[in-house]
Amino acid sequence: MKILVTGGAGFIGSAVIRHLLAATDHHVVNVDKLTYAADLRSLGTPEASGRYSFEQIDICDAPAIRAAFERHAPDAIMHLAAESHVDRSIDGPGEFVRTNILGTYVLLDAALAYWRGLEPERASAFRFHHISTDEVFGELDATGLFTEETPYDPSSPYSASKASSDHLVRAWHRTYKLPTVVSNCSNNYGPYQFPEKLIPLTILNCLAGKPLPVYGTGTNVRDWLFVEDHATALVRVLTEGKVGESYNIGGNSERTNIAVVETICRTMDRLHPRAGGAPHAELITFVRDRPGHDFRYAIDASKIKRELGFEPSVDFDTGLERTVAWYLANEDWWRPLVERQYGGERLGLSGVRETAKK
Numbered sequence: 001m002k003i004l005v006t007g008g009a010g011f012i013g014s015a016v017i018r019h020l021l022a023a024t025d026h027h028v029v030n031v032d033k034l035t036y037a038a039d040l041r042s043l044g045t046p047e048a049s050g051r052y053s054f055e056q057i058d059i060c061d062a063p064a065i066r067a068a069f070e071r072h073a074p075d076a077i078m079h080l081a082a083e084s085h086v087d088r089s090i091d092g093p094g095e096f097v098r099t100n101i102l103g104t105y106v107l108l109d110a111a112l113a114y115w116r117g118l119e120p121e122r123a124s125a126f127r128f129h130h131i132s133t134d135e136v137f138g139e140l141d142a143t144g145l146f147t148e149e150t151p152y153d154p155s156s157p158y159s160a161s162k163a164s165s166d167h168l169v170r171a172w173h174r175t176y177k178l179p180t181v182v183s184n185c186s187n188n189y190g191p192y193q194f195p196e197k198l199i200p201l202t203i204l205n206c207l208a209g210k211p212l213p214v215y216g217t218g219t220n221v222r223d224w225l226f227v228e229d230h231a232t233a234l235v236r237v238l239t240e241g242k243v244g245e246s247y248n249i250g251g252n253s254e255r256t257n258i259a260v261v262e263t264i265c266r267t268m269d270r271l272h273p274r275a276g277g278a279p280h281a282e283l284i285t286f287v288r289d290r291p292g293h294d295f296r297y298a299i300d301a302s303k304i305k306r307e308l309g310f311e312p313s314v315d316f317d318t319g320l321e322r323t324v325a326w327y328l329a330n331e332d333w334w335r336p337l338v339e340r341q342y343g344g345e346r347l348g349l350s351g352v353r354e355t356a357k358k
């Protein structure tokens with residue numbers, strides 16, 4: 001197949017492309033605008049495969065997207081391009097509405113026109129795979145799991161924009177019969193993650209000897225999925241998923257945020273002790289909570305296991321150790337990002353009113 005991957009210079013998209021080029025014979029067209037979160041270095045040397053091309057395009061640019069479909073005649077789309085950080089969506093929701101909702105509409109519109117022009121055999125094999133998040137389901141309390149049937153109830157501008165895009169994708173299937181498939185996954189972690197997210201931010205703050213900000217009391221729970229497992233699952237959903245269906249993808253690794261940060265601290269104590277030997281956990285600092293902070297996300301991943309035979313292969317402790325070791329060994333990757341793009345400052349509090357005023 002020739003697969004058009006949007007957002008292929010981002011964290012998960014680059015893992016998908018590395019996987020496609022290393023473990024399959026598929027051809028890849030990477031469509032990415034190259035926002036602050038993108039880094040083509042995450043792909044290594046994909047041109048060496050002879051099966052890779054890159055188009056710097058904003059997915060909201062309808063003529064450019066239509067032209068890319070005509071030029072490359074893809075067999076499938078994997079749509080990952082998005083604004084992806086909850087805290088940035090609180091500070092500036094407009095870009096999330098534009099890219100995540102309007103951009104998905106532009107892609108669907110172009111894909112539909114292109115799909116309608118395909119001969120019947122290629123048209124029935126065509127897939128539009130939309131990659132989404134478990135955050136569309138809102139928050140759980142201490143019990144329960146998100147299934148594919150859980151009603152949508154997003155909290156943040158980010159999750160609301162992803163929920164909107166999921167609805168558009170489903171509508172394009174139900175109304176126009178575009179062969180779509182949707183996946184909703186839990187929090188990803190692993191190599192090449194932009195250092196605004198909890199795990200890389202904590203690792204790099206440990207290295208710099210800076211405070212490790214934990215929002216609220218640190219008792220919020222996330223399920224963690226190693227990014228390379230996610231890439232494997234996504235290709236499985238694309239190639240074997242049933243048209244019109246959605247699949248939840250989880251890591252079977254629920255942790256409180258404070259447990260995640262403490263595990264990173266202990267791993268850093270072993271792999272990169274501080275001068276003087278003080279524990280990294282001394283740097284943990286509880287800070288003002290995120291507005292609208294969802295308490296818990298947890299996934300029932302039985303459908304993808306039952307129907308597509310996918311289960312994560314990397315447990316959290318192994319994946320976290322690999323991730324910490326990767327950041328320690330790859331300063332040349334993250335140093336320019338920290339110096340030029342994002343220095344670790346707190347995001348996600350602007351424009352939010354204090355709830356309790358004295």
Ligand code: NAD
Pocket residue numbers: 006007008009010011012013031032033034035036037038039057058059060079080081082083084085099103131132133134162185186187188189194
């Ligand atoms: P990321 O922020 O690391 O990368 C996003 C990529 O999309 C970047 O390369 C960026 O340049 C590109 N992009 C952004 N706006 C664009 C536009 N207008 N046109 C073209 N390209 C554009 O994100 P990620 O963590 O790799 O997430 C990928 C997808 O997976 C997103 O759709 C996200 O909602 C979803 N997801 C992520 C997680 C997670 O834990 N990271 C969890 C669940 C779902």
Ligand code: TYD
Pocket residue numbers: 086087187196197198199201213214215220221222257290
């Ligand atoms: P994040 O990595 O931003 O992912 P998401 O908001 O999509 O779950 O945050 C993961 C969890 O960690 C979330 O509950 C917020 C919390 N968090 C902190 O406690 N401190 C931080 O500095 C960051 C960035 C997040």
